[in-house]
Amino acid sequence: MEMAYTYWEGEGGWLIGYLNDFPDNWTQGKDITELEEMLLDLYINFKEEAKKETKQIKKNGKLRVPA
Numbered sequence: 001m002e003m004a005y006t007y008w009e010g011e012g013g014w015l016i017g018y019l020n021d022f023p024d025n026w027t028q029g030k031d032i033t034e035l036e037e038m039l040l041d042l043y044i045n046f047k048e049e050a051k052k053e054t055k056q057i058k059k060n061g062k063l064r065v066p067a
Contacts, residue, residue, distance in 0.1 A: 005039050007032075019043060 007017030010028065015035045018026045028060060029035030030058055 002041060003039075005036075007035060022046060 004020040004022060005017050006023075007015050010016040014028045014030060015032060016026055016028045017039060018024075018033050019039055022042065025042055025046075027038040029036070029038050
């Protein structure tokens with residue numbers, strides 16, 4: 001499986017990037033190899049969190065908002 005990511009060079013030459021499926025979660029690395037390792041760690045963490053969430057019972061409600 002492959003997952004797309006976006007990256008750019010930040011201050012001090014560090015590479016900053018995020019997984020395109022999770023654009024609000026940035027990480028960084030000294031080079032492309034380290035950046036990809038950090039992105040993989042993010043993906044693994046998201047996957048583990050998703051497993052925890054499926055075990056929880058969630059309910060929906062409706063909030064009355066004054067007009």
